[in-house]
Amino acid sequence: QVQLVESGGGLVQAGGSLKLSCATSGRTFRSYAMGWFRQAPGKEREFVAASGWTGVSTYYADSVKGRFTISRDNAKNTMYLQMNSLKPEDTAVYYCAASGRYGGTVPYTMSVYDYWGQGTQVTVSS
Numbered sequence: 410q411v412q413l414v415e416s417g418g419g420l421v422q423a424g425g426s427l428k429l430s431c432a433t434s435g436r437t438f439r440s441y442a443m444g445w446f447r448q449a450p451g452k453e454r455e456f457v458a459a460s461g462w463t464g465v466s467t468y469y470a471d472s473v474k475g476r477f478t479i480s481r482d483n484a485k486n487t488m489y490l491q492m493n494s495l496k497p498e499d500t501a502v503y504y505c506a507a508s509g510r511y512g513g514t515v516p517y518t519m520s521v522y523d524y525w526g527q528g529t530q531v532t533v534s535s
Contacts (some may be wrong), residue, residue: 418529431505442511
């Protein structure tokens with residue numbers, strides 16, 4: 410069982426930056442692929458970014474590519490999402506997730522993620 414806790418959300422002006430963290434429990438963090446998803450009001454949850462075991466392999470949604478950076482510190486059992494050049498359309502609840510089914514291709518579909526955090530709100534004002 411893996412428990413995930415997000416932090417770092419808040420209110421920021423357009424063009425600003427935020428860094429989200431996802432702290433995990435357990436000693437098997439390094440064996441999970443990790444991902445970030447978000448859900449805006451009235452919309453479905455969508456993929457944002459994901460990382461393989463070591464953080465070398467990453468994958469991003471087109472909407473955030475070049476602005477967001479996913480990283481992980483396996484020694485601290487923590488994953489991060491650095492968000493720069495934020496836009497009002499980035500406003501959403503951001504969720505981190507862990508997948509135990511990583512087979513070399515960084516997963517970006519919700520169905521392969523086994524564990525989810527409770528989410529952290531990110532609001533970008535115009």
